[in-house]
Amino acid sequence: MPDEPFDRAEFVAYFRDEAEELLHRIDADVLRLEASSKSGIRDPEIVNALFRALHTIKGNAAMLDFADIADLAHGLESLCDLLRTEQLVLSDSCVELLFTGKDLLVALVASSLAAAPPPEGLREFLDRLGGVAQTRDAMETAESFEADVARMLAGESPAVTPTHLPGPARRPTVRVDIDRLDHLLNLVGELVVNRTRISDIAASLARAGDDPAYDTLVESAALLARTSAEIQESLMKVRMVPIGRVFERFPRIVRDIAKARGKDVRLHVGGASTELDKTIVDDIGEPLMHLLRNCVDHGIESPSVREAAGKPRTGTISLNAYHAGNQIVIEMSDDGAGVDRERVRRRALDAGIVARDERLSDQELVELILRPGFSTADAVSDLSGRGVGMDVVVKTVARLKGLFHVRSEPGRGTYFEIKLPLTLAIIAALLVRVGKELYAIPLDAVTESQRVETGDIRTVRGNEVVMLRGEIVPLVRVADVFGLPVPRDPEKAMTVIVGVQGRHVGLVVDAFEGEQEIVIKPLSDVVGRIVGISGATILGSGAISLILDVHGLVSDAYASGKIPRAELTSMEA
Amino acid sequence: MGESVQVATFHIGTEEYGVDISQIQEIIRMVEITHVPRTPDFMDGVINLRGQLIPIIDLRARFGMERIAPTKSTRIIVTDIGTKRVGIVVDSASEVLRIPIEAIEEAPEIVAGVGADYLQGVGKVGDRLIILLDLTMVISAPARRDLEGASLPS
Structure with missing residues (x-):
């Protein structure tokens, strides 16, 4: 090894990031390889891609003296080389070997970076690999390998492989904190x-x-x-x-769970190139995984059951993402059994989530599966069904200012839909004034704004409502909700109609102050979480405007079963 | 000369308080405070300090004392408490003092109006008594409790 000094920590960070990316890709490639071997259509580019990825990992690992990683990557690379040169026929055991190897590699990268002992079974696995590769010493000479490392240290990119393999051209990129x-x-x-x-x-x-x-x-x-x-x-x-970064690991997860459950499941992924904010991508992976596990575990039936029901033995889960206006929509659906209403009702009763005599619509029954503490799993499995999961999905999506829907048809399958904003940092907002305070209402929640004559305000069980094209819209007086000492206008009420999940509420304010793009700043956690306020923004004048949390205000109003006018008037007194 | 602490002192009513100078970011004149609804009474709101949102706590209200209207001498002391930046409203700010450790006594059980929770001790400088505040307590445990119980205006 050359002994030029280099910033090891920076290189290790780079290695970690790149290895992570490559390992994701390896997973996808092995899956494709498995599929292509089943269909009998051979695509040499898949093996070549695998080979390249492993070769890069090997080179980087050797440079950083991660000998175990380099050894394992080398062993797997040799296996790929045998496949590539057709000295070895792709078999199920071969695919299994690649999967196991990749998993070991993931664990090994993690343990090496943490300076922990290597994962169990590494030596045995290397021996197994060695046995397969014995037919030929598939490695390139040590010399050319050392030369790669030297080049890399000199800041040049390594030769991809000794032999020229076709590969997609890589655009230069930088990684930024x-x-x-x-x-x-x-x-x-x-x-x-x-x-x-x-x-x-x-x-x-x-x-x-x-x-x-x-x-x-x-x-x-x-x-x-x-x-x-x-x-x-x-x-x-x-x-x-691209959201595909999150989707990448799903085919493998589906394959593993399906295998463990004795099910046949095909995952169809679409819209992987749909882009959204990095911070949202980071947070949405976990909830999607929960949904996916639920689909395989509870949605898709076993092949024999499917056959008896006249369905294809292989179940299909579709995962799709697309942009719709300022939002990204992520859909996941399965063609499984659908939510078993009776079982859900029983479970909900047992768990004390609903009362025995509670009347629920079909949709409400289905939505019970989203409640905290709800689980239909008869046996607790290691993958899903611990009564956690679905409510975690709901919570995460709400935190990301998104919406979550579930629909299910017995015998036909279940459909989940997540709608998320593309970014959380800058939004268009309608500024309104209440007393001397300015509030910003996110424009995507605003349906319309209008002046309502006091004479048009009716009351239903003491709650103020207006009729809007045949729909009864409850009014929420922002001044009352926030306890602001603002006198009411006896003639009119300036009203912003906002909608969340199909429910509308009219927010009564004093004046509209126009639209503006605003930068969302979180309120300090010293202030705490406030229902109805999602943050603040600094206006051009330097003044601060609080951002109304429409979601919170609407569900607050509906959750109590009424718009709390009666309480608020007593509070004013 | 033994060890000493450097404190910035300020007044609330007739009492003089001191805060470790390392916790103080800056001291500014009273500015427009944007009220944040559904917060406890002592939480005055937020201010815009060069593009940063700073929550403001009224120390009088925090101590359960009567509020007074801001005067010319009213100050906001911007403090860094752990990772949190918080402004506290005081009647007036006075000076920076060095108090020898041996001149600091443990706080008596009850010091007028202030729960013993907030106190680190009392420093004696000449005939002045300077109450040393533990700011962490001003925003932490008891504050959180009050916050949770105050989701609606009453």
Whole structure:
């Protein structure tokens, strides 16, 4: 090994990131390999891709003196080489060997980075690999390998392989710490806020005087506005990553669970290139995994049951993602048995989630599976059915300001839908005034805003409502909910109609103050979590506007079964 | 000369308090505070300090004392308590003092109006008594308890 000094810590971090990425890809490639061997259609590019990935891991590991990793990667690489050169026929045991090897590699990378002892069974596995590869010493000479390492240390990229394998061209990329991006985004936020202010000043100057310089100023301000909007948009795009990163590991998980349960399941993945904010991608993986496990465990029936029901033996789970407006929609559906209503009702009764005489609609019955502490699993399995999972999904999605739906048809399957905002950092908002306070209402929740004459306000069981195109819309007076000492306008109520999950509420405010893009800042946790407030933003004037949590306000209003006017009036007294 | 602590002192009513200077970020004049609903009474709201949102606690209210309208001498002491930045409203800020450790006595059981929870001790400087505050307690355990019980205005 050359003894040039290099920043080991930085290299290790790089190695970890790259290995993680490559291992995901290896998983997918082995699955494809398995599928192609079953169908009899051979695609040499899959083995080549595997070979390349393992070779890269080997090179990097050797450079960092992770000898075990290099050995294992080398062993697996040799196996791939035998497959590639057709000295070995792809068999089930061969696929199994690759899967086991990849799992060991994952564990080994983790243990090596933590300076922990290597995972159990490593030596035995290497021996097994050695036995397979004995037919030929498939490794390239030590010399060329050392040469690769030397090149890499010199900052050049390693030769992909000694022989020239065709591979997709790689565009140059950089890895950036997400904190740096967040900082940039904060700065851009300030820029956006000030651009609005400058535009306002320029416009009012131009109105007031006829100096041609003012017109130039207006033009400049417009240019500034456009440029900063572009910076903002580009920066948001930098933070966007394809959701496929999360989907990548799912085929393997489905395969393993299905195998363990004796089921035949095919996972169909679509929309993997759909992009969304990195922070959301990081958080949505776990909930999706829970859903997927539930689909395999509880949704898809065993092959014989499926056959008896006149369905194909192989069950299908479809996972799809697409953009719809400012949101990303993630759909997951299975063609399994659907939610067993009777069993759900029994379980819910046992768990004390519903009362014996409670009347529930069909949809409400299905939604019981989302309640905390609910589980239909007869036997607790290691994969799902511990009574955790579904409510975790609901909570995570709510935290990400998303919506979660479930539909299920007996015998036909279950359908889950998650709708998430593309980003959480900057939103368009409607500013409203209540008393002397300014509040921002996220525009995506706003259906319409209008002036309601006091005469049009009716009461239903003491709760204020208005009729909106035949629909009864409850009114929520923001001043009352927040305990602000604001006198009521006897003639009219400025009302913002907001909708969440198909339910509408009219938020009564004093005035509309226009639309604006705002940068969401969380309130300090010293303030704590407040129902009805999701954060704050700093306006162009430097004033602070609190952001209304429409989701919280609406469910708060509905949860109590009424809009709490009666209570609030007594509170005012 | 033995060990000593450096404290910034301020007044609430007739009493003089001290806070370890290492916890103090800056001291600013009173500014417009944006009220945050559904928070405990002592939580005044948030301010915009050069683009950063800082929660503001009124120390009088926190101690269960009567609030007074801000005057010219009212100050916000911006403190760093652990990882949290919090502003506390005081009647007036006075000076930075060095108090020898041996001049600090354990707080008596009851010090007018202030729960013993908040106190680190009482420093004697000449004939002045400086009550040394534990800011962590001002925002932590008891504060959290109050917060949880105060989801609705009453």
